[in-house]
Amino acid sequence: MSKTACAGAGSLSVSACRFWIIPASTWSEILWQSPPRGGKPALQTAKGDAVVTNSHPIRIAPSILAADFANFGAECRAAEDAGADWIHVDVMDGHFVPNLTFGPAMCKALRPHIRGTMDVHLMIAPVDPYIQAFADAGADVLTAHVEAGPHIHRTLQAIRAAGVKAGVALNPGTPASAAQPLLDMVDLICVMTVNPGFGGQSFIASQLQTIRDVKAMIGDRPIHIEVDGGVDTKTAPDVARAGADVLVAGSAVFRGGSVEAPDAYGANIVAIRAAAESARGEMA
Numbered sequence: 001m002s003k004t005a006c007a008g009a010g011s012l013s014v015s016a017c018r019f020w021i022i023p024a025s026t027w028s029e030i031l032w033q034s035p036p037r038g039g040k041p042a043l044q045t046a047k048g049d050a051v052v053t054n055s056h057p058i059r060i061a062p063s064i065l066a067a068d069f070a071n072f073g074a075e076c077r078a079a080e081d082a083g084a085d086w087i088h089v090d091v092m093d094g095h096f097v098p099n100l101t102f103g104p105a106m107c108k109a110l111r112p113h114i115r116g117t118m119d120v121h122l123m124i125a126p127v128d129p130y131i132q133a134f135a136d137a138g139a140d141v142l143t144a145h146v147e148a149g150p151h152i153h154r155t156l157q158a159i160r161a162a163g164v165k166a167g168v169a170l171n172p173g174t175p176a177s178a179a180q181p182l183l184d185m186v187d188l189i190c191v192m193t194v195n196p197g198f199g200g201q202s203f204i205a206s207q208l209q210t211i212r213d214v215k216a217m218i219g220d221r222p223i224h225i226e227v228d229g230g231v232d233t234k235t236a237p238d239v240a241r242a243g244a245d246v247l248v249a250g251s252a253v254f255r256g257g258s259v260e261a262p263d264a265y266g267a268n269i270v271a272i273r274a275a276a277e278s279a280r281g282e283m284a
């Protein structure tokens with residue numbers, strides 16, 4: 001799949017623009033490296049010093065599991081317009097987790113409605129037979145569970161070979177050390193802060209130590225630390241202090257709003273981001 005663009009084309013005619021083809025892999029790199037919509041390129045303290053807890057700015061990734069299921073395209077557009085950095089899509093198979101949600105056809109249908117990063121979390125087993133389909137559907141990040149088996153290293157190789165950023169997720173009950181042999185294979189480690197399967201669950205506070213362990217383990221590698229489950233304005237400070245930089249939030253983003261009244265989405269995103277950034281600032 002490739003996307004066309006005329007970025008910076010200025011006075012070029014429409015016909016000339018046809019030749020500006022940017023491969024999907026390049027788009028993915030541009031999106032990955034770009035600063036978050038609502039944030040600054042690099043976080044600084046009031047004194048202007050860089051915050052060293054995590055070199056990545058805070059990114060908010062609304063989970064569409066909490067969106068209106070009859071209106072996903074519009075919900076993705078509304079979430080991005082409200083300041084979302086990434087859109088998080090939870091793929092569940094009713095086997096690895098006790099719920100059924102979306103497949104590659106859904107991701108393909110959503111792709112034109114998402115300007116930025118489509119962050120696809122695969123809660124499925126087996127994973128490998130579906131990687132190419134999700135890559136073809138336009139996923140920018142594909143995250144597989146270390147517990148899904150049978151060969152997580154091979155799975156991550158396959159994700160990267162498909163030209164997509166690779167993530168590995170850790171369930172509550174799985175230690176950070178499970179990702180240690182995979183550090184050269186991943187762009188993102190997702191620490192589940194609920195048991196996977198459903199939105200709206202309570203945050204599992206003991207997972208803060210797993211986030212800290214992941215943070216210590218990755219050192220200065222440019223790996224994103226994502227947290228998923230029960231993230232809101234109350235828990236965002238703790239996950240940010242522990243070292244997370246990508247905050248997946250479903251209920252806390254979509255509550256109180258709709259595509260017809262999306263102001264609440266913007267207020268919710270601003271509040272979660274502010275809570276996380278302020279906690280980081282206090283650590284500096």
Ligand SMILES: O=C(CO)[C@H](O)[C@H](O)COP(=O)(O)O
Nearest residue numbers: 063196197199200230250251
């Ligand atoms: O992966 C998930 C559940 O398995 C969801 O993304 C996660 O729970 C976010 O939803 P909420 O913010 O409502 O907890």
